[in-house]
Each structure stands twice: as structure tokens, then as C-alpha cells.
Amino acid sequence: MKVSAAERLRRFYDIFPSDSQVLVVINADPDAMASAMAIKRLLWRRVAGVTLSNINVIKRPDNLAMIRLTGINMIHVDQVNPAQFTRFVMVDSQPGHNESFSKFKFDVVIDHHPETGYAATFSDIRPDFGATASIMTEYLRAARIKPSSRLATGLSYAIKTDTSNFERKTLIEDLKAFQFLFQHANPHMARKIEQSEITPDFLKFFKLALDTVKQRKGKYFVHLGNVPNPDICVVVADFFMRVSTVRWSIVSGIRMNKLVVVFRNDGIRKNAGRVAKETFGAMGSAGGHKNMARAEIPLSEIQKQVEITDHKKVLNWMIREIEKNAGKK
Structure with missing residues (x-):
């Protein structure tokens, strides 16, 4: 009742x-x-x-x-x-x-x-x-x-x-x-x-993201390396979703011995929470909603798989893991 x-x-x-x-x-x-x-x-x-x-x-x-x-x-x-x-x-x-x-x-x-x-x-x-x-x-x-x-x-x-x-x-x-x-x-x-979304110290991460972004069939992947605040990943991920051809925006950064991965998508037949959980749930905390999600993985869980200090390798590892576990979603 x-x-x-x-x-x-x-x-x-x-x-x-x-x-x-x-x-x-x-x-x-x-x-x-x-x-x-x-x-x-x-x-x-x-x-x-x-x-x-x-x-x-x-x-x-x-x-x-x-x-x-x-x-x-x-x-x-x-x-x-x-x-x-x-x-x-x-x-x-x-x-x-x-x-x-x-x-x-x-x-x-x-x-x-x-x-x-x-x-x-x-x-x-x-x-x-x-x-x-x-x-x-x-x-x-x-x-x-x-x-x-x-x-x-x-x-x-x-x-x-x-x-x-x-x-x-x-x-x-x-x-x-x-x-x-x-x-x-x-x-x-x-x-x-x-209108208070961005501070001056965020700007350099936009440049880094634009210089290093990898595009794959409507998906934009970025790894920002060490970030003073994981919310920078959120702001950058939201920024890329404004691009007309982008269906997924996935941005990661390292903060306090964790890899933080932020997921955004256009909400059309997709489930960001499920993708985050299936990809990273066994390594750390992961979940969210259909068009936005987040994962936080202790660096100790991934150091044996990838060299953390090499940002390009971390980005490629992240792409492989996501596409291997949930690339079609």
C-alpha cells in the first residue's frame, strides 16, 4: 500500500x-x-x-x-x-x-x-x-x-x-x-x-585533455595523471559531452593513491553504472547511473598490470579494460 x-x-x-x-x-x-x-x-x-x-x-x-x-x-x-x-x-x-x-x-x-x-x-x-x-x-x-x-x-x-x-x-x-x-x-x-564551475588552476587540465584525448567510435578517453582534485575529471568529462559527435566521455586521474575514472554518456541505450561496475568493480568501488558513473581503484590493484607513472600506458590500459569488459554497451 x-x-x-x-x-x-x-x-x-x-x-x-x-x-x-x-x-x-x-x-x-x-x-x-x-x-x-x-x-x-x-x-x-x-x-x-x-x-x-x-x-x-x-x-x-x-x-x-x-x-x-x-x-x-x-x-x-x-x-x-x-x-x-x-x-x-x-x-x-x-x-x-x-x-x-x-x-x-x-x-x-x-x-x-x-x-x-x-x-x-x-x-x-x-x-x-x-x-x-x-x-x-x-x-x-x-x-x-x-x-x-x-x-x-x-x-x-x-x-x-x-x-x-x-x-x-x-x-x-x-x-x-x-x-x-x-x-x-x-x-x-x-x-x-x-557559473562557478571552473577555477584558473583547472585550465591546464583542459589543455592536457585536448592534447592527449583518444577517440574511438564516439568515445573520448582521457587520462589526466595526478590531479589536485578528482572533480577536475568530472568537469573535463562533462566538457567533452558537449561535442556533438561524442557518445561517451571517460576521464581518469590519480589522487590519494587511487585511480579515479569518471564516466559520462548521452543516455541513449547505454548504462554507465553497469559499465563502470563490470570493468572496475572487482578492483575497487564502482557504480552510478545510466548516463554518469564513477570508479575508484587503489593503485595497488593495478600496479602489476601497468606502469602508473607512464600516463600514456595508463590511458591505453584503461581503454583496453573498458572495451574488453563492456566495449559494446
Whole structure:
């Protein structure tokens, strides 16, 4: 039987006694940060305190701009003492997605990624939704909360980001959530966040990518070598998808003893998440959606197969592995 938004909200609120000290743990990106902001708003004046904590180091310019402009406050998970909190919440992810989540026992998990089976006291996992922000907007509306312009801007930007401007598979609920938020959002703030994607230190990697890209039947492959931030791979992969003839854009880089591989495609009869998992799942973490995915492989897993310091050899190895395991997808 379908559960109503009002009933979901009631069950959510039942988790939190009024003296709760709540920790919301996220892998910070626009959807996770906006959803965490929504949790904090839902619990305002209902609990003793709400703290937001990120497990990752945030360096992407658009994410930093979102933090600055929306005023979201977070502390890194390494600075958190779990003993100071009585309730633990996760949004836009699930505990099995990252080992950094393992030190917490989550009471609430709300997410739009495929379900992993984690037994939280309250779970709301809806993989058909384009963004967790859409789910959180449903909670706000059920609670009859009018979002502030900052919260509405964050949530609407998150929906646009996670649905690739509604180009990816979405539900009518995503569109309704965006329509509702748009009435309260600040378009100038949203535009500023969107235009903060690239910093000057990213530019040299664009030149490297243009100089070394390998093209194979609509696929663009690039290896950037050592990168100060793996999000550079994301920005470069998205950049190549703007080329009219490109069906796949696959960009890798090395960061903190891991090879990070970012997958993008045009979404036409393709599944980036499956390709990433079939190619690199046995070596490290890999997965994602139909038109975007990511793999992270410890260098120790591939050093016997390829000389890591030779960027051309790493690129050729990556191409062989992808084409061998999933080249036709």
C-alpha cells in the first residue's frame, strides 16, 4: 500500500525525541547538501540541535559557491565525536557507499540511489526519483513549511544538477518539486552557483585533455595523471559531452593513491553504472547511473598490470579494460 507524504513525515518525526542531538552525515555534493539543509529545517525547534557533517573534502568551485551563498555550515567527519549525538541521519547516500560512514549507526536514511538493504529505523529509498532533494521537498510540503530563498535555491539547484537539467530519467514528482521551489528560489544566486564551475588552476587540465584525448567510435578517453582534485575529471568529462559527435566521455586521474575514472554518456541505450561496475568493480568501488558513473581503484590493484607513472600506458590500459569488459554497451 502506498504511504502518503503525511504518514512518511509522521514516521520521520517519531524518530526524534525533543532532546535529540542530531548528526546529519553526507558525502557533500549539491543534492546531499541541499537535502541536509532540508533536514535541519524540518527539525528546527523540534530537537535540541542539528549538526551537518561532510565525509569528503570539498574543492569543486560550484560546491564551494553553493556553501558560501546558501550559508550552509558543516564540519568534517574527522572532527566529529559520535558520543555527543543521539540520532544519526544520512541523506543522498547509504552506509555501504563509503567506509567513512561505518563508524555511525544511522537511524534515518533518505536517498534516491538503488537500495543496498541497510536496516535503519526509518528508511525512505526511492531510486526512481531524479534527486533526493525532490524527496525532501515532499517532506517540507507535507510539513507545510515555506522554504527560505536560500533553501529553495539549494534544493532547486540540486534537482537540476542530479537530473542534468531534466535530461536524465526523472519522475513528474521531480518536476513538481522544482516548480514549487522555483517560486521561492533566488535565480541570481542559482546562476552564480552554476557559473562557478571552473577555477584558473583547472585550465591546464583542459589543455592536457585536448592534447592527449583518444577517440574511438564516439568515445573520448582521457587520462589526466595526478590531479589536485578528482572533480577536475568530472568537469573535463562533462566538457567533452558537449561535442556533438561524442557518445561517451571517460576521464581518469590519480589522487590519494587511487585511480579515479569518471564516466559520462548521452543516455541513449547505454548504462554507465553497469559499465563502470563490470570493468572496475572487482578492483575497487564502482557504480552510478545510466548516463554518469564513477570508479575508484587503489593503485595497488593495478600496479602489476601497468606502469602508473607512464600516463600514456595508463590511458591505453584503461581503454583496453573498458572495451574488453563492456566495449559494446
